[in-house]
Amino acid sequence: MNKTIIVSNRLPVDLKYIDDELVVKSSTGGLATGMKSVHSEGNGIWVGWSGLADEEMDENQKNAVDTALAKEKCVAVPLNNDDIENYYYGFSNTALWPLFHYFQAYTEFELTHWDSYVEVNQKFADVVLQQVNDGDTVWVHDYQLLLLPEMLRAKNPTLTIGFFLHIPYPSYELFRTCPWRDELLQGMLGADLIGFHTYDYARHFISCVSRIKGIEINFNEISYANRIIKVDSFPMGIDYDRYHNAALEHDQSSEESKTDLMKSIDFHNKSNDGSKLILSIDRMDYTKGIPNRIKSFEYFLNKYPEYKEKVRLVMLAVPSRENVAQYQLLKRETDELVGRINGDLSTISWTPIWYFYRSLPFGELIDLYVSSDVAMVTPVRDGMNLVAKEYVATRTKGDGVLILSEMAGAAKEMLEALIVNPNNFDQIADSIKEALEMPADEQKTRLDALQKRISRYDVERWASEFLKALKVAKDIVPV
Ligand code: ADP
Numbered sequence: 001m002n003k004t005i006i007v008s009n010r011l012p013v014d015l016k017y018i019d020d021e022l023v024v025k026s027s028t029g030g031l032a033t034g035m036k037s038v039h040s041e042g043n044g045i046w047v048g049w050s051g052l053a054d055e056e057m058d059e060n061q062k063n064a065v066d067t068a069l070a071k072e073k074c075v076a077v078p079l080n081n082d083d084i085e086n087y088y089y090g091f092s093n094t095a096l097w098p099l100f101h102y103f104q105a106y107t108e109f110e111l112t113h114w115d116s117y118v119e120v121n122q123k124f125a126d127v128v129l130q131q132v133n134d135g136d137t138v139w140v141h142d143y144q145l146l147l148l149p150e151m152l153r154a155k156n157p158t159l160t161i162g163f164f165l166h167i168p169y170p171s172y173e174l175f176r177t178c179p180w181r182d183e184l185l186q187g188m189l190g191a192d193l194i195g196f197h198t199y200d201y202a203r204h205f206i207s208c209v210s211r212i213k214g215i216e217i218n219f220n221e222i223s224y225a226n227r228i229i230k231v232d233s234f235p236m237g238i239d240y241d242r243y244h245n246a247a248l249e250h251d252q253s254s255e256e257s258k259t260d261l262m263k264s265i266d267f268h269n270k271s272n273d274g275s276k277l278i279l280s281i282d283r284m285d286y287t288k289g290i291p292n293r294i295k296s297f298e299y300f301l302n303k304y305p306e307y308k309e310k311v312r313l314v315m316l317a318v319p320s321r322e323n324v325a326q327y328q329l330l331k332r333e334t335d336e337l338v339g340r341i342n343g344d345l346s347t348i349s350w351t352p353i354w355y356f357y358r359s360l361p362f363g364e365l366i367d368l369y370v371s372s373d374v375a376m377v378t379p380v381r382d383g384m385n386l387v388a389k390e391y392v393a394t395r396t397k398g399d400g401v402l403i404l405s406e407m408a409g410a411a412k413e414m415l416e417a418l419i420v421n422p423n424n425f426d427q428i429a430d431s432i433k434e435a436l437e438m439p440a441d442e443q444k445t446r447l448d449a450l451q452k453r454i455s456r457y458d459v460e461r462w463a464s465e466f467l468k469a470l471k472v473a474k475d476i477v478p479v
């Protein structure tokens with residue numbers, strides 16, 4: 001029987017050696033959390049990087065890594081420190097990530113980074129080719145592996161190859177600035193089906209193929225190298241039942257089983273009569289609009305001072321790509337902003353911003369989702385944003401309001417949220433007020449519509465629609 005192999009830079013688990021002990025943690029990020037349930041129910045394997053540097057492990061440690069990964073149906077691509085520096089922190093996260101998120105000023109094009117990107121994509125190809133049989137399906141994910149589809153096809157044309165991009169695809173005017181724009185497109189065109197979260201990203205890609213490669217395109221079919229390549233949008237969903245059921249369980253949990261975080265939230269809710277919680281959850285990334293969010297919360301408190309001591313922003317940021325200079329600057333800016341605002345506005349009984357810089361276990365994440373009256377998801381640019389969908393899935397009592405940036409792919413599907421421009425503080429301040437004062441029946445009407453859509457188009461449906469379309473795309477014969 002043919003199998004499907006998932007390939008992405010990061011595996012669903014992230015490994016670390018702490019004092020010689022191998023620690024296995026769930027990875028954060030939309031790709032890993034989203035694909036996890038699809039993978040656990042499938043019969044295939046997942047190929048990716050373990051999070052460890054190859055030369056820092058002895059043979060026993062490497063064997064332990066392979067065994068731990070095999071339990072998760074995963075296979076590692078060994079990367080050394082140079083690869084991690086130049087391919088991961090380098091080309092992937094200081095060239096492609098900022099470029100594709102419209103942060104052109106942060107984009108650095110370095111030849112050594114590019115060379116490493118090519119080399120590491122080839123390493124991924126070598127591992128995948130060892131794992132496949134003729135006729136298998138390979139589903140390649142995200143911007144770290146844009147060259148992989150073509151590398152696989154060159155060695156094994158019997159494979160069915162799908163590619164999905166989890167981040168935005170930029171407009172031609174931005175993409176054309178990349179010195180290796182031709183090679184990147186060539187790499188992606190090795191796939192039979194190329195998927196994006198939104199119609200706009202797909203359109204930008206088609207425009208780049210047509211203008212850079214001079215290929216004629218018929219609607220969403222590209223005729224190239226005697227093949228037809230399909231391009232389409234597939235908005236990614238979440239494992240709705242997992243979040244929804246966890247929230248139902250939370251509602252029934254006893255006093256003794258509550259986490260410390262939950263006890264603390266309860267304590268503050270009781271002591272601050274009528275006070276409300278606004279939630280913010282992201283990786284610490286400059287695309288997520290964290291400083292803007294904090295500043296707009298401060299602006300809100302100053303514009304509507306009657307809300308002082310009545311509302312708190314709980315801000316959870318998970319450390320991410322800490323070796324990249326822009327991420328270090330963002331961390332410093334965030335620390336300073338939170339410190340200044342809390343210093344300026346706090347009272348004996350009230351701290352306006354609760355800020356956690358860490359990854360939280362699933363149960364505590366659910367505690368936060370369930371306890372928050374409002375979620376602020378205001379990235380300045382985001383491929384999709386699954387946090388917005390997770391928040392909606394956990395609202396089991398029909399209350400809660402989502403404030404969502406129009407720059408997130410999710411905004412295309414979640415029009416019942418309060419949609420804001422993440423750079424417009426005045427509009428955000430008014431939306432916070434509107435969210436806090438929204439009548440219960442309006443909250444419910446909006447949530448019902450969102451939940452209906454998000455539960456129907458969950459991650460399983462997303463994956464099965466992509467794989468169905470991939471099979472159809474592979475079978476198209478050029479005329
Ligand atoms: P991205 O893929 O850019 O990180 P998404 O919003 O699509 O953004 O996905 C982020 C995922 O990471 C979500 O599933 C979210 O629950 C998870 N996550 C974010 N912050 C944390 C945190 N501090 N602790 C645990 N999980 C987190």
Ligand code: F6P
Nearest residue numbers: 010028029030031032142166320
């Ligand atoms: O969803 C976008 C994404 O970049 C994934 O490709 C990635 O796994 C995730 O965010 C987290 O980033 P990283 O793997 O660099 O920690």
